[in-house]
Structure formats: structure tokens, C-alpha cells
Amino acid sequence: MGLLRRFLWPAIWLLVLLAFPLVWDTPFQQRLGTLVLLYAIAASAWNIVGGYAGQVSVGHVVFFGCGAYGALATYTHLGLPPIAGLPLGVAASVAIAAVVGVPTLRLSGHYFSMATIAVAELVRLVVANTEFLGAAVGLSGPTVPRSVLDLSFTSSLPYYYLFLAVLAGTLALTWRMENSRMGYYLRAIKDSERAARSLGAAASRYKMRAYLLSAALTAVAGSMYAIMIGFIDPESGLGILISVKILIMAALGGTGTLFGPLVGAAILVPLEEISNNVFGGGGAGLTFVVYGAVIMLLARFQPGGLLELLGRLRARAAGRGARRAA
Amino acid sequence: MTATLLQVIAGGLLLGALYALFASGLTLIWGMMNVVNFAHGDFVMLAMYTSFVVWKTLGLGPAASVPIAALVLATVGIVAYFALVRHVMRAPMIAQILATFGLALFLRYGVFWYFGANFLSLPDNLVGGTYDIWGIRLPAARLLAGAVALLVTAGLHLLLTRTMLGSRMLAVAEDEAAAQLMGIRPHRMQAVAWGLAAGAAGIAGALISTFFYISPTVGETLAIVAFVTVSLGGFGSVPGALVAGLLIGVIESLSAYWIGAVYKDIVTYSLFVAVLWLRPQGLMGKA
Amino acid sequence: MLLEGRDVTVAFGAFRAVDGASVGVREGEVLGLIGPNGAGKSTFFNCLTGDLTPTQGSVHFAGQDVTRLPPEDRAALGIARSFQVPLTFEGMSVLDNVMIGAFLRTAHTGEARERAGAVIERVGLAPFAHASARSLGTPGRKRLEIARALATEPKVLLLDEAMAGLTPTEVRQAIALVRAIHQSGITLVIVEHIMEVIVTLAERVVVFNQGREIANGTPAEVTSEPQVIEAYLGKRAARAMRRGA
Numbered sequence: 001m002g003l004l005r006r007f008l009w010p011a012i013w014l015l016v017l018l019a020f021p022l023v024w025d026t027p028f029q030q031r032l033g034t035l036v037l038l039y040a041i042a043a044s045a046w047n048i049v050g051g052y053a054g055q056v057s058v059g060h061v062v063f064f065g066c067g068a069y070g071a072l073a074t075y076t077h078l079g080l081p082p083i084a085g086l087p088l089g090v091a092a093s094v095a096i097a098a099v100v101g102v103p104t105l106r107l108s109g110h111y112f113s114m115a116t117i118a119v120a121e122l123v124r125l126v127v128a129n130t131e132f133l134g135a136a137v138g139l140s141g142p143t144v145p146r147s148v149l150d151l152s153f154t155s156s157l158p159y160y161y162l163f164l165a166v167l168a169g170t171l172a173l174t175w176r177m178e179n180s181r182m183g184y185y186l187r188a189i190k191d192s193e194r195a196a197r198s199l200g201a202a203a204s205r206y207k208m209r210a211y212l213l214s215a216a217l218t219a220v221a222g223s224m225y226a227i228m229i230g231f232i233d234p235e236s237g238l239g240i241l242i243s244v245k246i247l248i249m250a251a252l253g254g255t256g257t258l259f260g261p262l263v264g265a266a267i268l269v270p271l272e273e274i275s276n277n278v279f280g281g282g283g284a285g286l287t288f289v290v291y292g293a294v295i296m297l298l299a300r301f302q303p304g305g306l307l308e309l310l311g312r313l314r315a316r317a318a319g320r321g322a323r324r325a326a
Numbered sequence: 327m328t329a330t331l332l333q334v335i336a337g338g339l340l341l342g343a344l345y346a347l348f349a350s351g352l353t354l355i356w357g358m359m360n361v362v363n364f365a366h367g368d369f370v371m372l373a374m375y376t377s378f379v380v381w382k383t384l385g386l387g388p389a390a391s392v393p394i395a396a397l398v399l400a401t402v403g404i405v406a407y408f409a410l411v412r413h414v415m416r417a418p419m420i421a422q423i424l425a426t427f428g429l430a431l432f433l434r435y436g437v438f439w440y441f442g443a444n445f446l447s448l449p450d451n452l453v454g455g456t457y458d459i460w461g462i463r464l465p466a467a468r469l470l471a472g473a474v475a476l477l478v479t480a481g482l483h484l485l486l487t488r489t490m491l492g493s494r495m496l497a498v499a500e501d502e503a504a505a506q507l508m509g510i511r512p513h514r515m516q517a518v519a520w521g522l523a524a525g526a527a528g529i530a531g532a533l534i535s536t537f538f539y540i541s542p543t544v545g546e547t548l549a550i551v552a553f554v555t556v557s558l559g560g561f562g563s564v565p566g567a568l569v570a571g572l573l574i575g576v577i578e579s580l581s582a583y584w585i586g587a588v589y590k591d592i593v594t595y596s597l598f599v600a601v602l603w604l605r606p607q608g609l610m611g612k613a
Numbered sequence: 614m615l616l617e618g619r620d621v622t623v624a625f626g627a628f629r630a631v632d633g634a635s636v637g638v639r640e641g642e643v644l645g646l647i648g649p650n651g652a653g654k655s656t657f658f659n660c661l662t663g664d665l666t667p668t669q670g671s672v673h674f675a676g677q678d679v680t681r682l683p684p685e686d687r688a689a690l691g692i693a694r695s696f697q698v699p700l701t702f703e704g705m706s707v708l709d710n711v712m713i714g715a716f717l718r719t720a721h722t723g724e725a726r727e728r729a730g731a732v733i734e735r736v737g738l739a740p741f742a743h744a745s746a747r748s749l750g751t752p753g754r755k756r757l758e759i760a761r762a763l764a765t766e767p768k769v770l771l772l773d774e775a776m777a778g779l780t781p782t783e784v785r786q787a788i789a790l791v792r793a794i795h796q797s798g799i800t801l802v803i804v805e806h807i808m809e810v811i812v813t814l815a816e817r818v819v820v821f822n823q824g825r826e827i828a829n830g831t832p833a834e835v836t837s838e839p840q841v842i843e844a845y846l847g848k849r850a851a852r853a854m855r856r857g858a
């Protein structure tokens with residue numbers, strides 16, 4: 001039973017994820033699945049600092065943008081395949097995270113949140129005024145793939161499996177962190193920073209590590225995005241609404257839980273795509289009105305997210321069952 | 327040359343007075359209950375639209391729109407407090423940040439949805455004319471806005487430091503439980519703080535709308551300006567916000583003049599990062 | 614001296630909560646710190662652990678100046694503490710709480726769990742190992758804080774009113790635990806309000822009042838001064854002394 005619970009469900013879910021684009025195989029469905037995975041990567045990366053370390057970044061798009069611009073700037077200026085720019089994007093992300101994190105992670109978490117949003121806007125403005133990075137027009141990837149290394153495909157299918165692999169890697173890394181000393185320390189620091197420090201947990205150092213890891217993984221998501229779409233501009237790569245989406249997906253599914261961000265992405269990405277299809281451009285404003293309302297309701301009634309709610313309901317049902325049996 | 331420079335500095339001071347006014351609201355709430363209101367910039371934005379509606383429907387200028395916007399926003403602030411903020415104050419910080427951030431999105435895109443993304447503006451002649459003071463030419467709209475903002479900020483400071491209401495709010499900020507024992511109701515005082523803070527944002531927004539374009543996303547920039555002001559001035563300090571606001575107004579004007587208008591926000595935001603690195607407790611805060 | 618505060622002053626504005634106190638504990642000793650409420654015991658204690666930086670004066674541990682060292686670095690050197698108002702990790706199990714301490718000496722999760730299990734056994738919390746820390750009462754929490762601190766394998770353990778709020782039976786059990794900890798070779802600093810505890814445990818006692826050290830000696834020496842008892846320990850402690858004598 002224990003063994004079954006431990007391996008059967010993950011195996012079933014993995015199978016579902018692998019088979020999804022083969023069963024739901026219209027281009028729209030495949031694209032939808034691909035976008036879910038992409039946002040799940042970004043939201044899972046956010047979760048490392050926002051959920052596990054409890055430091056709420058509201059400007060995570062800056063790392064997404066680093067990854068995206070890293071990829072396409074490498075193609076534009078060096079003629080290399082976009083994927084070759086990924087390390088560049090990761091390095092830029094880590095540098096920016098250090099600039100934001102070093103002074104703020106020692107202070108109350110509000111400073112951190114304010115700094116994340118301000119720095120994201122700062123970078124967006126700088127990029128929008130930098131010719132080298134395409135300024136307001138943006139950068140494009142290869143229009144015709146020169147080799148398979150350009151990772152430029154017409155179908156979403158290859159991207160789906162690529163993103164699935166990256167997501168699996170991200171979640172595996174998160175899982176390892178969760179069960180390592182760092183995971184234990186982060187939970188303790190979130191609970192009582194003072195007590196954790198008295199026991200030897202260097203709070204700001206561990207928060208910083210979580211932030212750097214999160215930034216690096218978000219940059220990977222950004223590179224993936226740019227490689228798939230083949231175009232990036234200050235709005236699509238550094239706009240505040242991407243920060244919002246990343247944040248709300250993690251919060252809806254459940255911050256500080258392994259699968260919460262994936263659940264959040266699986267709910268919100270289809271909703272947004274459908275609402276865009278139904279309402280056209282006019283729906284864009286409405287989508288974010290709804291997002292705002294959802295975030296407020298979550299904060300007010302269920303800050304732990306849907307997975308926590310599910311767990312609580314299940315525990316209550318089990319409790320009722322046990323009482324009935326007794 | 328010097329006259330132009332003086333004019334730029336004077337314009338910066340007038341703008342800075344407005345920054346000081348709406349940043350005072352943010353600093354008041356932070357100082358009183360350790361909550362950062364991420365919707366504060368959108369309160370200002372809402373006030374700008376209120377001012378626009380007042381002009382559109384009643385044909386009236388700031389004499390009417392300033393008090394109306396103050397009332398509308400104070401109501402929004404108090405409702406936000408009772409319906410939302412009060413319930414998340416003791417929750418983990420993520421709930422606090424999500425709550426006000428969600429409110430910001432809700433207001434921003436509610437307005438976007440209703441009014442559209444187009445930039446609106448009030449007619450130039452609503453507060454017409456230009457004054458010439460010692461060779462410095464200042465548009466009347468900016469002069470009026472700056473002067474009123476200074477007065478209201480000073481009034482807010484006096485209210486907090488010289489009145490019974492102010493001492494009660496301070497008592498709640500210092501020690502909620504002790505204040506309660508003294509017969510003060512913390513929730514009521516905190517609601518008053520939200521009303522005052524949002525009301526200040528309302529006045530600022532109505533004043534800004536007389537000379538600045540109106541758009542749903544203008545609050546985002548203003549919120550960051552308020553963060554810079556408050557962090558520079560020290561959290562919880564209205565005089566700090568005043569000095570910092572004036573300083574930032576001047577820095578913005580000068581950088582727009584010297585480097586170019588598109589770079590003024592870049593300069594302001596960089597200033598924020600610099601403050602965090604060099605003096606996170608603010609210019610006037612204790613170490 | 615193993616751990617020592619020299620001329621420590623802590624000022625909150627104009628008010629000096631600790632005013633030029635010099636107190637140290639020798640290796641292997643049990644030092645008692647007593648004094649009326651508000652005497653500055655916790656404030657001085659927090660300077661030793663790194664939670665506060667003294668306004669003036671310095672703190673030394675094993676010959677090293679640690680005045681500017683943050684709490685986590687002092688923990689690594691071998692200073693462990695409990696809190697007057699327990700700060701257990703409420704969202705975690707008892708075992709996980711203790712593992713946080715154990716992680717100071719090992720990065721390996723399995724090993725930390727093993728060591729934490731052993732400590733839990735030692736302090737008598739084994740039946741609650743998998744219970745949530747939230748479900749423990751005050752005595753359980755205080756015991757859990759001691760367990761957590763022990764798991765860091767400290768050289769010196771500082772306990773801030775670890776027995777306040779316990780029933781007489783619980784106090785007896787706690788005293789036995791503290792004795793056992795001392796016998797295992799750990800130096801102790803105990804801040805207490807309850808006189809019995811100090812008398813039975815401490816080899817040397819320092820009396821604090823209004824931020825200053827006013828007496829220093831064996832429990833017998835200090836407590837034989839009636840004015841110390843009456844003036845600085847209060848009437849309750851004075852009665853307890855007569856009962857004890």
C-alpha cells in the first residue's frame with residue numbers, strides 16, 4: 001500500500017504528461033500543453049524563493065527576460081544557436097539577483113519585494129533604451145533553422161518534450177533541496193528566523209542561495225520561451241504581467257509545495273488562452289481583473305493555495321471516515 | 327542658462343511636493359502596521375480618473391475634483407482595510423503582499439477594462455496661465471499642485487503629531503495591546519490610517535491629473551517612486567518623506583533636463599538600489 | 614573563562630537595561646543568573662548569544678572576541694541557547710525541530726535525523742517525536758528548545774528561564790535533565806526566577822539588579838545576605854529560602 005502510494009501515482013501522472021500531446025493532438029492543444037509546462041517551469045523556479053524561502057519576489061520577470069534576451073542576443077550578435085546564450089542569461093540573472101538580494105535579504109521581507117519590482121522595471125527601461133538589445137523593437141531568432149541546434153520547429157511537440165524534461169529537472173532539484181539541509185533550514189527560517197539563527201542556520205545566506213537558484217532556473221524558462229517563440233521585446237520579455245502570472249500560478253497551486261506551481265499553471269494557462277480566444281483582445285484587461293480578484297481571495301481565505309486546501313479536505317474526510325468506523 | 331536651471335529645479339520641487347504627499351500615505355501605513363501597500367500607486371491612478379470623470383460629467387476643475395477624489399479614495403482605503411487588509415495583517419507575509427498586490431491588479435485592470443488603454447488628459451486651460459517669478463516661468467497648474475501638496479503634507483504631519491487622533495494612532499503603532507487597554511480601538515485607528523493614506527493619494531492624484539496624462543498603468547511608476555521616497559526618507563516618517571520627495575523631484579527634473587526625459591525613471595530606480603545598498607534605514611533613519 | 618561579557622552596557626535610548634556588567638562562566642561550571650523582573654538578565658544573556666550587540670563592552674568566548682559575531686556563527690563555535698518565550702518551529706514535527714539543531718554538525722539528512730532521534734530519546738520526548746511542535750504545551754516546548762540546542766553539540770548552553778511556568782513535578786524533572794546535561798560535560802548558564810532551581814543547580818550565582826551586578830558567590834554566600842534576598846529576589850524567594858533552609 002505504502003509502496004503503491006509512493007510510486008503508482010507519480011508513475012500515472014508521468015504517463016499522463018508524456019501521453020498528453022499525443023492524445024490531445026490538435027496544434028491548439030499541443031501549444032496549450034507546451035505553455036502550461038513553460039509557465040510551470042517559471043512558477044516552480046519562483047517557488048524556491050517565494051514559497052520555500054518565503055521571500056515574495058514580484059519582479060521575477062527580470063530573470064525570465066535575462067534568459068530570453070541572453071538567447072536571442074547571442075544569436076543576433078554572434079550568430080550562434082540561441083540555446084548557446086542560455087549560460088549568459090543565467091549569469092546575468094545571478095548577477096541581478098545578487099544586486100537585489102545582498103542588501104535586502106538581511107532586512108524585513110518587504111524591502112525585498114519592493115526591490116524586486118523596482119529592479120525589474122529598471123531593467124525593462126534600460127533594455128527598452130538599449131539599441132544593442134533591440135530597444136523597443138526587440139530581437140528575433142533565426143527565421144529558418146540552420147541546423148537542429150537552432151531548436152526551431154513548426155510543431156509544438158518537440159518543445160513540449162523539451163520543456164517537460166526541463167520541468168522534471170527543476171522539480172527534481174527542488175525535491176532534493178526540500179529534503180536536504182537547505183530545505184530544512186529554509187522552513188525553520190520561515191517559521192522563526194531568530195530561533196533558526198540561534199541553531200546555526202545562516203538565514204540571509206540560505207535565503208540568498210534560494211534566490212540565486214530560483215533566478216537561474218527562471219532564466220532557463222526565459223531562454224526556452226525565446227527559443228520557441230523566436231522573438232522578444234521589452235513587453236513580452238520584461239513586462240510586469242509575466243511576473244504576475246508566475247506569482248499567481250505558484251500561489252494558486254500552493255507556495256512551498258513541490259507540485260503547486262504545476263497545478264496552478266495547469267489551471268490558469270488554459271483559462272487565459274480560452275478567455276483570449278473568446279473575448280479577443282478586449283479580454284486582456286478582464287483576465288487581469290480576475291487575476292487580481294483571485295490573488296486577493298487567496299490571500300484572504302486560502303494563502304496556502306489549492307493543494308493545501310485539498311489536503312485539508314482529504315484529512316477531514318479521513319477523520320470522518322475513521323469516526324464512522326469507530 | 328542659470329535661469330533655465332533654476333526653472334528646472336523649481337519644477338522639480340513642485341513635482342517633489344506631490345511625491346511627498348502620496349508617499350506620506352505609504353509611509354504612514356508602513357510605520358503604523360508594518361504593511362506595504364502595493365496598491366498605493368493605483369490609488370493615485372484611481373484619483374486621476376476620478377478627477378477626469380468630475381471634469382467630464384460636471385465640467386469642474388480641481389476645486390471640485392480634489393475634495394471629491396479625497397473622499398472617494400478615503401472610502402476605497404477604508405473598505406480595503408476592513409474587507410481585506412485587516413484579515414491578512416497577522417497572516418504570513420506572503421498573504422499580506424499578495425493581498426495588496428492583488429488589489430493593485432484589480433484596480434489597474436478594472437480601470438483598463440472600463441476606460442481602455444488610451445491616454446486621457448484634462449484640458450490645458452483648466453488651470454490656465456503661467457506665472458513669472460524672478461524670471462522663472464511656472465505653469466499655474468504645477469504651482470497650484472505643488473503648493474496644495476505641501477500644505478496637505480504639512481497638515482498630515484501636524485495631525486499625526488499634534489492631535490489626540492494622532493497620539494492614538496501612534497499608541498496603536500507602538501503597542502496595539504497596550505493601546506487597547508487604554509480604551510483605544512486598534513482596528514478603528516488602523517482604518518483611519520488607511521482612510522488618511524488613501525485620501526492623501528486621492529488629493530495627490532487629482533492634482534497630478536491637471537498637468538499629467540492619465541492612464542491605467544501610471545500607478546505602477548508612481549508606486550515605485552513612492553517606494554524610493556519612503557525608503558530614502560525612512561519608513562514611518564512624514565517629514566522624511568517630504569525631504570526625500572522634494573529631493574527626488576529635483577533629481578528627476580535635473581536628469582530629464584541633462585540626460586533626457588526617457589532616462590529620468592532609470593535614474594530614480596537606480597537611486598532606489600543605491601539607497602538599499604548604502605543606507606537601507608533611509609537618509610534620516612537611525613542605524 | 615569560557616564565555617564572558619566584559620563591561621557590557623546595553624542602552625535602549627537613554628535607558629540602560631544593562632549597565633557595565635562583567636560576568637563570565639568557567640569551563641565545566643554551572644553559573645546562575647538571578648534578579649528581579651526587568652533586572653536586565655535576558656538583555657545581558659542576548660549579548661552573550663549574539664542576539665544583541667552591546668552598546669559598550671565586549672564578549673569573549675574561549676579567548677576569542679565574539680562581540681560582533683552573529684548568532685549563527687556563535688552557534689557554530691559551540692554556544693547554544695533557549696528562549697524565555699519559547700520559539701519552537703510550530704509548523705514542524707518535534708523531530709524536525711531537533712534536526713535543525715543537528716544540521717549544524719552534519720549536512721547529511723539521514724545522519725541529522727539519527728542524531729536528533731538520539732537527543733529526543735535523551736530528553737524524554739521520544740513519545741512525541743512525530744507530533745507537531747504546535748501540539749506541545751509549555752513544558753514540552755521548553756524541553757524541545759533544550760533538545761534542539763543540545764543537538765548542536767554545544768560547549769556552553771544558556772537557558773533563559775527554562776523552568777518558569779512549570780509545575781513542581783515538572784520542575785523536578787527539568788532539574789534532573791539539566792543535571793544530566795551538565796554531567797555530560799556541557800557548561801551551563803541558567804537564568805532563573807525560581808530560587809530552588811538556582812540553589813540546587815548552580816555552583817556560583819550572580820545577582821543582577823537594575824542592569825548591574827550586585828552580588829557574586831556561591832548560592833550559600835549570596836543567599837545568606839538577607840538584604841539581597843529581600844531586596845532583589847522578592848518576598849516569595851525569601852520565603853522559599855527559609856523553607857529550603
Ligand SMILES: Nc1ncnc2c1ncn2[C@@H]1O[C@H](COP(=O)(O)OP(=O)(O)O)[C@@H](O)[C@H]1O
Nearest residue numbers: 625629630648649650651652653654655656657
Ligand atoms: N528592545 C527593548 N527596548 C526597550 N527596552 C527594553 C528592550 N528589551 C528590554 N528592555 C527593557 O530592559 C529591561 C531589562 O529587561 P530584561 O533583560 O528582559 O529583564 P529580565 O530578563 O531580567 O527580566 C526592562 O526594563 C525591559 O523593559
Ligand SMILES: [Mg+2]
Nearest residue numbers: 654655656697
Ligand atoms: Mg528575562
